[in-house]
Amino acid sequence: MTSHTPPPQERGRRRRATLLTAAVELLTQGGFAAVTHRAVAHRAHLPLAATTYYFTSRDQLLAEAFAQLVQTELTTLHTWITDHGLTALADQIATADRHRQLGLWELYVHAGRDPVLQQIARRWTDGCVHLIAQTLAHPPDHPRVRLLYTTVSALWLEQLVEQRPVHETRTLLTIAIENASPPT
Amino acid sequence: MTSHTPPPQERGRRRRATLLTAAVELLTQGGFAAVTHRAVAHRAHLPLAATTYYFTSRDQLLAEAFAQLVQTELTTLHTWITDHGLTALADQIATADRHRQLGLWELYVHAGRDPVLQQIARRWTDGCVHLIAQTLAHPPDHPRVRLLYTTVSALWLEQLVEQRPVHETRTLLTIAIENASPPT
DNA sequence: ACTAAACTGGTACGAGCGTCCCACTCCTCC
DNA sequence: GGAGGAGTGGGACGCTCGTACCAGTTTAGT
Numbered sequence: 217m218t219s220h221t222p223p224p225q226e227r228g229r230r231r232r233a234t235l236l237t238a239a240v241e242l243l244t245q246g247g248f249a250a251v252t253h254r255a256v257a258h259r260a261h262l263p264l265a266a267t268t269y270y271f272t273s274r275d276q277l278l279a280e281a282f283a284q285l286v287q288t289e290l291t292t293l294h295t296w297i298t299d300h301g302l303t304a305l306a307d308q309i310a311t312a313d314r315h316r317q318l319g320l321w322e323l324y325v326h327a328g329r330d331p332v333l334q335q336i337a338r339r340w341t342d343g344c345v346h347l348i349a350q351t352l353a354h355p356p357d358h359p360r361v362r363l364l365y366t367t368v369s370a371l372w373l374e375q376l377v378e379q380r381p382v383h384e385t386r387t388l389l390t391i392a393i394e395n396a397s398p399p400t
Numbered sequence: 401m402t403s404h405t406p407p408p409q410e411r412g413r414r415r416r417a418t419l420l421t422a423a424v425e426l427l428t429q430g431g432f433a434a435v436t437h438r439a440v441a442h443r444a445h446l447p448l449a450a451t452t453y454y455f456t457s458r459d460q461l462l463a464e465a466f467a468q469l470v471q472t473e474l475t476t477l478h479t480w481i482t483d484h485g486l487t488a489l490a491d492q493i494a495t496a497d498r499h500r501q502l503g504l505w506e507l508y509v510h511a512g513r514d515p516v517l518q519q520i521a522r523r524w525t526d527g528c529v530h531l532i533a534q535t536l537a538h539p540p541d542h543p544r545v546r547l548l549y550t551t552v553s554a555l556w557l558e559q560l561v562e563q564r565p566v567h568e569t570r571t572l573l574t575i576a577i578e579n580a581s582p583p584t
Numbered sequence: 585a586c587t588a589a590a591c592t593g594g595t596a597c598g599a600g601c602g603t604c605c606c607a608c609t610c611c612t613c614c
Numbered sequence: 615g616g617a618g619g620a621g622t623g624g625g626a627c628g629c630t631c632g633t634a635c636c637a638g639t640t641t642a643g644t
Binding site: 247249314315318321322324325326327328329334337338341359360362363366367369370371373374376377378379380384387388391392395 | 431433498499502505506508509510511512513518521522525543544546547550551553554555557558560561562563564568571572575576579
């Protein structure tokens with residue numbers, strides 16, 4: 217199994233999914249280095265060899281975990297924004313599972329060194345931009361939308377890493393959204 | 401030597417510095433995981449045991465390397481901005497050593513999991529904000545300055561990781577700077 | 585000149601890693 | 615119901631890692 221062809225049997229597919237979930241969980245808890253074959257297998261309650269049976273290499277496992285993480289994160293963000301609006305994002309950032317987010321960013325930065333991951337990283341950015349454009353009812357390729365996303369993501373990362381008081385982030389976020397909504 | 405007291409002898413201090421430089425270089429080339437005792441020692445042309453003699457642990461070595469990296473990066477940025485101005489930053493980002501920058505960001509994200517590194521990360525942000533405030537002749541605690549820094553850093557990271565066309569980054573950067581300079 | 589501390593460098597240890605191997609069992613399809 | 619592929623799981627290999635050890639050498643202070 218060199219490429220990614222899903223296992224033909226039902227149980228195999230389930231096992232593969234279990235491993236992937238375990239990998240994502242480990243990634244979001246201990247970051248990057250925590251995703252080892254043994255740790256994944258142990259967490260999934262499967263023997264070690266299952267990891268190499270369903271994934272050709274650790275890199276492939278990580279890439280798929282990243283893709284899945286991005287996917288779920290996008291849908292989570294989508295429902296949150298439609299429910300609470302953009303400005304309340306600061307609270308979402310403060311509330312959300314820190315380690316999960318850190319794992320996501322860790323992989324994002326790592327994507328700079330790996331073309332496969334880079335593609336997934338772009339998909340993430342595009343997804344977020346699309347999401348914001350939808351919320352603001354702007355065309356998705358509008359530079360201001362693009363800029364707003366960039367700013368929001370940076371605020372997010374900064375809050376995540378440096379853990380400054382939340383109200384600062386909220387203030388900055390408000391200004392950023394104002395900037396993105398030019399005189400109508 | 402549990403804490404960080406500089407070696408009393410001249411040669412010792414030189415060796416310690418050599419090791420630190422080697423660690424920074426490795427960090428900027430292979431990222432994070434590349435900074436092992438053996439790799440550092442080999443690069444510094446010193447025996448393995450020198451690393452554990454001058455640094456209590458790998459964590460300490462990494463922390464000091466991060467601090468040094470932040471320091472030099474800040475001064476580099478300072479001279480570049482005073483020479484070429486803020487808008488030309490996009491070119492700087494495109495020109496600069498990608499791996500070096502990636503290493504820096506890698507550690508930045510990792511700082512979210514480590515209080516010691518977190519402090520250094522804050523110092524970095526504060527330094528950059530101070531720098532931008534100086535350039536724009538604004539008070540350093542002005543929210544717009546703070547926001548501009550955040551946006552710039554995000555553009556920087558995005559360009560670094562996703563490697564999109566540079567002119568996009570330049571466009572966004574220009575808008576961001578406009579936003580930060582309100583109607584005077 | 586002598587002593588104590590700083591320093592040196594080769595080596596060893598135990599652990600964890602990715603990956604591979606292989607005898608075995610189960611399932612599916614003819 | 616038998617063959618063959620899919621799946622299973624225990625173990626092993628070769629490697630690198632952080633760290634510790636220690637006999638020896640250099641240096642600084644008296």
